[in-house]
Amino acid sequence: MALPAALPTLLPPPKLALRGIAKRFGATPVLDGLDFEIAEGDFVSIIGPSGCGKTTIFNIIAGLLEPDAGTLLYEGAPVDGLRGRVGYMMQKDLLLPWRTVLGNVVLGLEVRGMAPREARDKAMDYLATYGLAGFENSYPRALSGGMRQRVALIRTLIVDPDILLLDEPFSALDYQTRLYLEGVLMEAVERFHKTVVLVTHDIDEAVALSRKVVVLSHRPTRVKALHDIEIAERSPIGARSDPHFSGYFHALCSELDIQTKRVQP
Amino acid sequence: MKRAAPLDTAFGRAAIQLTLVILLLAGWEGGVRAGWIQAFLVGSPVGIWGELVRDVSNGSLFYDTGITLYESIVGFVVGTFAGSLIGLGLWYSRFVARTVEPMIVAFNSVPKIAFAPIIILWFGTGLTSKIALAISLTAIVALIAAYQAAKEADPDLQSLLVTLGADKDQVFRKVIVPSALPGIIATFRINVGFGLVGAVVGEFISSQHGLGHLVFTASSLYDLNTVWLGLFTLMAIGFGLYFIIDLVERKSLPWKLDSVRQDLRV
Numbered sequence A: 001m002a003l004p005a006a007l008p009t010l011l012p013p014p015k016l017a018l019r020g021i022a023k024r025f026g027a028t029p030v031l032d033g034l035d036f037e038i039a040e041g042d043f044v045s046i047i048g049p050s051g052c053g054k055t056t057i058f059n060i061i062a063g064l065l066e067p068d069a070g071t072l073l074y075e076g077a078p079v080d081g082l083r084g085r086v087g088y089m090m091q092k093d094l095l096l097p098w099r100t101v102l103g104n105v106v107l108g109l110e111v112r113g114m115a116p117r118e119a120r121d122k123a124m125d126y127l128a129t130y131g132l133a134g135f136e137n138s139y140p141r142a143l144s145g146g147m148r149q150r151v152a153l154i155r156t157l158i159v160d161p162d163i164l165l166l167d168e169p170f171s172a173l174d175y176q177t178r179l180y181l182e183g184v185l186m187e188a189v190e191r192f193h194k195t196v197v198l199v200t201h202d203i204d205e206a207v208a209l210s211r212k213v214v215v216l217s218h219r220p221t222r223v224k225a226l227h228d229i230e231i232a233e234r235s236p237i238g239a240r241s242d243p244h245f246s247g248y249f250h251a252l253c254s255e256l257d258i259q260t261k262r263v264q265p
Numbered sequence B: 001m002k003r004a005a006p007l008d009t010a011f012g013r014a015a016i017q018l019t020l021v022i023l024l025l026a027g028w029e030g031g032v033r034a035g036w037i038q039a040f041l042v043g044s045p046v047g048i049w050g051e052l053v054r055d056v057s058n059g060s061l062f063y064d065t066g067i068t069l070y071e072s073i074v075g076f077v078v079g080t081f082a083g084s085l086i087g088l089g090l091w092y093s094r095f096v097a098r099t100v101e102p103m104i105v106a107f108n109s110v111p112k113i114a115f116a117p118i119i120i121l122w123f124g125t126g127l128t129s130k131i132a133l134a135i136s137l138t139a140i141v142a143l144i145a146a147y148q149a150a151k152e153a154d155p156d157l158q159s160l161l162v163t164l165g166a167d168k169d170q171v172f173r174k175v176i177v178p179s180a181l182p183g184i185i186a187t188f189r190i191n192v193g194f195g196l197v198g199a200v201v202g203e204f205i206s207s208q209h210g211l212g213h214l215v216f217t218a219s220s221l222y223d224l225n226t227v228w229l230g231l232f233t234l235m236a237i238g239f240g241l242y243f244i245i246d247l248v249e250r251k252s253l254p255w256k257l258d259s260v261r262q263d264l265r266v
């Protein structure tokens, strides 16, 4: 989208912008020049076929990988990556098995050098808010999948990052737990006015949670479509019963070439 | 549910073990008395008991045991600690690690016992040379295990720390060391044995005291009862150390055992 030259100076720059980001692994081109923007306080979902490079995009934004080409603009200024400024919740819960729930939750605070006493108090507050009081001394292996994911979410939220990068955070959970955690996430996002980027396989989840959906193509990956989702209701269950919901859902399904009708023999 | 054998309890097993040992000793003693076994070449349980009483009452057994224990424990602790530290430290520099790796492998492929004569030359015939030998045996085992364990630390956990803003030292302390710890602790069991090997072999070569000295001099005099006394004492030491290590292992890795301990029957 080419804006008139005078306009950009009047608008605040987007929180984060990807400009022509490209990445290949060996001979395989994975990202083939990606462009999209994320506004302050936005909730953006990224959907795309498996292996198209969604995790790779997050690794680049988080500063774990360098792109081969393209730039990353943070509030208008080019950056190498957002190490220490993003809350990155990876595809696996990645709890440290040798630390208790409390130890895992304070990890980020510890890295930032917060005093242990203060970190502990803050963590206990968060654990109580998210229904994990009483589990602070349990080791991760004693927790259910949903509880582990909740701990990982708290660990991500507690450091108060500018941007949340959530890589299929709930995909391994049953539907009930997932709805519950989506609610927890939405509540936290609204309360702390977070900017969120969510990778998901679940179109249903993308429509219910986000204001904007980025659809990616097969490898070599480009942005195939951008959709603004206008659903007033923000709760995970409420959004799913909104009259516009199924319209968005089917539009995105066809965008991803998912067959929703039976194939004729 | 399968019903367990009635003797498969702590008490039942101990009773069976004790019976077996008593039968063995009785058969041995009986064989010697009946003339089927030559006491001259294998000794006899009653003779060993006599040696035990004598060496305990004159205190020499405690002294020799103390010396050997001291050498092997100091050797084990220093060797394992230093080796683990260096092995973990190699994580810091891939370049250094890759450069020294073949040298470590080469050094490790020499039977370390072959170094015993020069170590005695360098460190003298006192306790120091036995400790040095024990260190050389244990340090290399710990080094290799620690380096391997550090290399195998989950890269995703390291990435997680990096995204939280951690620097290299923080990744080392919060991910590498804890995830290498089980691997390092697993070497304790092997190294406790190697510590004893170092001490005893050192004493074989040249010494005035210690269980190795006791066994070596007694066997050159065909005093088989004393040889057995030394061997059984070494066995008891090894056994005791093993239990201590087992306890350390369980206490230091609560996250591995804690909570659900499954009784899986295959």
Ligand SMILES: Nc1ncnc2c1ncn2[C@@H]1O[C@H](COP(=O)(O)OP(=O)(O)OP(=O)(O)O)[C@@H](O)[C@H]1O
Pocket: A025, A026, A030, A049, A050, A051, A052, A053, A054, A055, A056, A057
């Ligand atoms: N470190 C790497 N080395 C080589 N190839 C890689 C590496 N990381 C990713 N790839 C390849 O890049 C492609 C994109 O991987 P990525 O993990 O980003 O996909 P994804 O969209 O997150 O997939 P999924 O939806 O299954 O999680 C895949 O084909 C993968 O094999």
Ligand SMILES: [Mg+2]
Pocket: A054, A055, A056, A091, A167
């Ligand atoms: Mg992925």
